[in-house]
Amino acid sequence: MLLLFLYDVPSEPELMRTLPYRLDWLWFLGYDLDSEVPDHSVLSKARSRWGAGDLDVLSASSGDGKIAWYENE
Numbered sequence: 001m002l003l004l005f006l007y008d009v010p011s012e013p014e015l016m017r018t019l020p021y022r023l024d025w026l027w028f029l030g031y032d033l034d035s036e037v038p039d040h041s042v043l044s045k046a047r048s049r050w051g052a053g054d055l056d057v058l059s060a061s062s063g064d065g066k067i068a069w070y071e072n073e
Helices: 002-006 012-021 023-029 041-050
Strands: 057-060 067-070
Touching (some): 012 023
């Protein structure tokens, strides 16, 4: 979810198609170069299991150096 937001990726399928070509994303997610990337449906299943409302948001502002945590209730 964080990569979708930070890199303005339009969809989860697009994220999973791009993932094998982005070494920085692989590293961030803990995958090796030879790791098999899961199908995008894994993300959809996780979202339906946990619910999209359970996702909290961390925001950082480069202008004033503040970090904010927005908790969904």
